Amino acid sequence: MYFSTAEFTAPDKSDVWARKLSETYFSLEAECHNAAEFQGELKSWSLGVMGLSEMECDGVLYHRRREHFAKEQDASLLITIPHKGDVHFKQAARDTKCGPGAFLVERGDMPYEFWHAKRNRLWVLKVPTASVRSRLGATDRLGSLTFDATGGVGSYFVGAVRNTIECIDMIADAGRDMAGQHLLDLLCLSMRSDDRILDSNSSTIRAAHLQRAEQYIRDNLANPNLSSQLVAESCGISLRYLQRLFAETDNSIVGYIRDKRLTRCDEALRMVGETSTVANIAYKWGFYDQAQFCKHYRKRFGCTPTDTRRQIRLEAAREG
Structure with a gap:
């Protein structure tokens, strides 16, 4: 699926962009730094239980408020991989920054703010929280954590995301399902050894x-x-x-x-x-x-x- 704000002539494109991202990920609000001239493009694909997208857009601030997820039954995580510059994320008591060479985890079942001041290109995966929990255990401490992707399994994971996007148009449904499973397993493997995701009593x-x-x-x-x-x-x-x-x-x-x-x-x-x-x-x-x-x-x-x-x-x- 491909979407571009260039198709719209609305003086304020914030609502247009927010609606499309809400359809792709989950309900949220968007504040564009320059609403009249804002430009954004989004490509998205379904990989079985996982969603994968590539977006490039001007500076924007996203709000995920409590009323956005109050009636949602199935929680999800967003995994964001930035390419052109830093993204900023605030959730609960954590305020973090993630740049190229790393990826960020966002919990969809808690309020948050996400922003980048300048034009950026992002890869984003939407993953069911239950699928991560079935492989990794508790996910409560994942929100706002960034993980290194310059080496080891983290680099392999991001490389697999890149290869999937580059080849997606040549992959049939069965192959896309398997690609999603592969990315999900690599994601969890890359996070598994990090002490920050352990329960607070894990030292006992x-x-x-x-x-x-x-x-x-x-x-x-x-x-x-x-x-x-x-x-x-x-x-x-x-x-x-x-x-x-x-x-x-x-x-x-x-x-x-x-x-x-x-x-x-x-x-x-x-x-x-x-x-x-x-x-x-x-x-x-x-x-x-x-x-x-x-x-x-x-x-x-x-x-x-x-x-x-x-x-x-x-x-x-x-x-x-």
């Missing part, structure tokens, strides 16, 4: 044991033998101790595993190019009883797996 031994157990589960969701006992043995702790750790978080090991598996199943069902049956998708992620899978899925997402797949394909057909 018990919290460290719980974090290691949760990460083992997230890394082994497709293992058909994944069980409470296997998690305990792999983390070098007793089953009883592991059960107490999860009980302290008002959760159970079985419930935690089921929740993360449901998220992965939902991702697969939302991939237009995924040809596996609902039963095969459920089986791949550890659900061997189809009736139980459908029951848990409906309780979590408010509809059946078949309803989700049908709705996604109808939307894709309308857009196509």
Whole structure:
């Protein structure tokens, strides 16, 4: 999808630009530094559960207010990669700056301000918070964090974003779905080792044991033998101790595993190019009883797996 403000002659293009970005990401307001002469271009693509866009525009200030997300049910993160200059971001008590060679994480479930004073080019990924949580754990501390992209996995992640954008017009739906999964995994891998995303109590031994157990589960969701006992043995702790750790978080090991598996199943069902049956998708992620899978899925997402797949394909057909 391509959009340009050059197509509009409105004296104030702030509202026009804000409406288009609200459709692409989520509801927000825009204040253009020079509303009458403001110029902006936006290209956007769907990559399965993830959205990817490239924009270039003049100086602008964005507001995401509480009323914008008060009724939203599904939280998202925006990952911004600037190219021509710094962007500034303020959320909660954090006020940060991100320039070329890094990427910024923005939480969509909290108010924020985002701005750049001069014309800039940005790559932006919209990622479901649940998908990041199923791979990385708690996302509460991610907002306003910047991550280095000049080396290591961070550089690989940004390079993969670049390659995807350059080749997107040659990639069919199935390939775009897989590209989205690849970018999502690289994003989470690039953030995983950063101590800033850990819970505030992560320095305690018990919290460290719980974090290691949760990460083992997230890394082994497709293992058909994944069980409470296997998690305990792999983390070098007793089953009883592991059960107490999860009980302290008002959760159970079985419930935690089921929740993360449901998220992965939902991702697969939302991939237009995924040809596996609902039963095969459920089986791949550890659900061997189809009736139980459908029951848990409906309780979590408010509809059946078949309803989700049908709705996604109808939307894709309308857009196509």
